[in-house]
Amino acid sequence: MILVTGGAGFIGSNFVLDWLAQSDEPVLNLDKLTYAGNRRNLAALEGDARHVFVQGDIGDSGLVARLLAEHRPRAVLNFAAESHVDRSIHGAEDFVQTNIVGTFRLLEAVRGHWLDLPEAERAAFRFLHVSTDEVYGSLAPDAPAFTEQHAYEPNSPYSASKAASDHLVRAWHHTHGLPVLTTNCSNNYGPFHFPEKLIPLMIVNALAGKPLPVYGDGLQVRDWLYVGDHCSAIRRVLEAGRVGETYNVGGWNEKPNIEIVHTICALLDELRPRADGLSYATQITHVKDRPGHDRRYAIDARKIERELGWRPAETFETGIRKTVQWYLDHADWVAEVQSGAYRAWVDTQYQGAV
Incomplete structure (x- = not known):
């Protein structure tokens, strides 16, 4: 069994669905079910004995310790995070609590579990931490893409909290020997993406006849990664990544x-x-552009290709077509997640333009 935290969110739910489509190894799924966590993302797994869902917080040390002792997972994959830059600008405390304090408490619970394992299981155990390219800061238009050696220069409360979590994961490896792996990904897109982020917001607003709000001049550059490709990369890193290493x-x-x-x-x-x-x-x-908006992110993904043989299967053209079609085919999902709280947030963020 593996333990996935944040497995009802966008990337986490895609990973759980993808994992169980390719493997019969059970998944213990721990998710707090904040606004961006949605059990409906996992509806296809209703009644599937391979999927055990628990609503809870990675910061609840007692709960995490009990789950680890009961289910004895061979790996923990940490997707749980507050992840929206705009929300972090308006209120950073949730980001500090989940991304920093929560990761610390999760690491401590996992360390206790790992130390109690028999020697062979301890050697095979992995803690995989899913992070972001935003920890590296912003690139000049002609600067080389981020490599794993790039200095951390986070510019938003969100990216600062994720940078802190990355540092904790590294420290628990170097200080305590915990066998960790870290991935830093570029902007994901695809099914089940909460419609506050750029791509789903544009699709949803367009279909509703609403304005399509673009920050500033719209020339901010991002590297786009189809979520299915991200899931395959994480599986590959878990399978063969070198302990203690980071993979972009x-x-x-x-x-x-x-x-x-x-x-x-x-x-x-x-x-x-x-x-x-x-x-x-x-x-x-x-x-109006958001405060401190980074102009460019770009990922140099040659290390994961060189060491683990991974490359994305989707081009942007194939991935974005699949994504648009998914939203067209799942209007009921969109309607369900667009609660009153969501509408109020979007109206505040874009100052009535939506």
Whole structure:
């Protein structure tokens, strides 16, 4: 069995579904079910004995210790995190509590479990920490992409909290010997993505006839990684990654935000044309940029390819088409997650532009 934390969130739920589609090894899924955690993401696993779901917090040391003792997982994969930069600007405390304090408490509980394992199980055990490229800060337009040796220069409360969690994971390996692996990924997109992030927000707003809010000039550049590719990378790192190492996971798809928005509009023009015949691009609205907005992230993913033979299977063109089609086919999921609290948040963040 493996323990997945944050397994009802966007990336975590995709990983759990992907894992059980390819393996009969059971998953113990621990998720706090905050606004971005959704049991409906896991509806396909209802009644599946291979999936054990527990609602709880990684910061609840007693609960985590009990689960570890009862289920004796061979690996812990930590997806649990507060992950939205905009929310961290408005209120950083949840990010400090979950990403820093929560990771610390999880590490301590896992260390106790690991030390109690028989020698052979202890040697095979892994703690895999899922992190972000945002810990590296912002790149100049012509600067080389982030490698695993790039200095940490986080610029938002979110990325600072994730950087802190990465440092804790590293320290628990070097100080206590805990067998850890860390992945730092670029911007994910795909099914079950909560519609506060760029790609799902554009799809959902376009279909609803609402403005498509683009920060500033829209020329902020990100490397885009289809979530299914991210899941396959994590499986590969868990399987064969060198203990104590960090692996950057990217999609080799650097694109400015405004190009992403125009691509989505073109796909929707093709797949679900507007009744009036106009392009969805007419809904694009530029809004005030957010504070401290990093201009460019880019991942150099050559290490994971060189050492573990992993490369993304999706191009951006194939991945974004799959993503748009998924949202078109799952309007019920979108409607369910767009609660009153979500609508109030979006209205506050984009100052009435949505």
